[in-house]
Amino acid sequence: MSPPINDNLEQQAQSYFQELFVDNASPEWTTGTISDLGTVVGGSTPSKAKPEYYTESGIAWITPKDLSINKSKFISHGENDITELGLKNSSAAIMPEGTVLFSSRAPIGYIAIAAGEVTTNQGFKSVVPKPEIGTPFVYFFLKNTLPVIEGMASGSTFKEVSGSTMKNVPAVIPDAAILAKFSDFCAPIFAQQRTLEEQNQSLAKLRDSLLPKLMSGEIDVSAVHL
Known part of the structure; x- marks a missing residue:
């Protein structure tokens, strides 16, 4: 991935969100949550005492730690996947x-978009967008509303946003035409960002597999003239 390219694309989409939904917000839009x-949707951890609940290649299972390691906008898998049995025996x-x-x-x-079923x-308190609302609007709404959500968190040991709190975060619901306009604008941007991230991840995997072989001499580069 070329971070400057993806950053520029993100700024374009963020600026358009600001223009449509903040700077030119209509007083006629519906107020809701x-x-x-x-x-x-919340999440759950299958029992760690049951190794049969976990696998290297199964159902994607994401933790906040995964998002701290993977800074990408889109995520398809975390460090561990779970099995059908693990899914069945958890919530x-x-x-x-x-x-x-x-x-x-x-x-x-931490905010990311599911690149597949997860x-x-x-x-987590994730949001499955209504089709008429769309992923782009929910994504930027959460980013813009983060300070408000943080202020609604509770807890003595550490702050947490409960499911009921998340469901009741105030939101303005723009009209369908504006939402569709924003989704159409973001569609090619999100697609390009996802492609760039996938390319970057593929290159990183290739590097990680080749580097040990180069260091150990398993791959002979003596004949390469630079």
């Missing part, structure tokens, strides 16, 4: 591609 934008829920993941504790405010641990 996040529940009007989509379904808030984790499969969420569709396009779900906006939002870490609700330790820390509050589940999460209990450290």
Whole structure:
């Protein structure tokens, strides 16, 4: 990935969000809550005492730690996947591609978009956008509203956003035409960002596999003239 390219694309989309929904917000838009934008979904951790609940290649299961390591906008898998058995024996829920993941504790405010079907641990209160609202609006709404959400968190040991709190975060629901306009604007931007991130991840994997072989001499580069 070329970070400057992706950063520039992000700034374009963020600026358009600001223009449409902040600077030119209409007083006629409906006032509601996040529940009007989509379904808030929590997560769960299958028992770590049951190794059969976990696998290297299964159902994607994301934790806040995964988002702290992976700074990408889109995420498809975390460090560990879970099995069908692990899913069945926990309250984790499969969420569709396009779900906006939002870490609700330790820390509050990691935000990413599901690149495929995913589940999460209990450290998330994710939002499955309503089709008429769209992923782009929910994504930027959460980014812009983060200070408000943080202010609504509670807890003595560490701050956490509960499911009921997340569902009741105030939100303005723009009219359908403006939402569709924003989704259409963001669609090619998000697609390009995702492609660039996937290319970067592929190159990183290639580097990580080649470097040890180069260091050990398993790959002979003596004949290479620079």
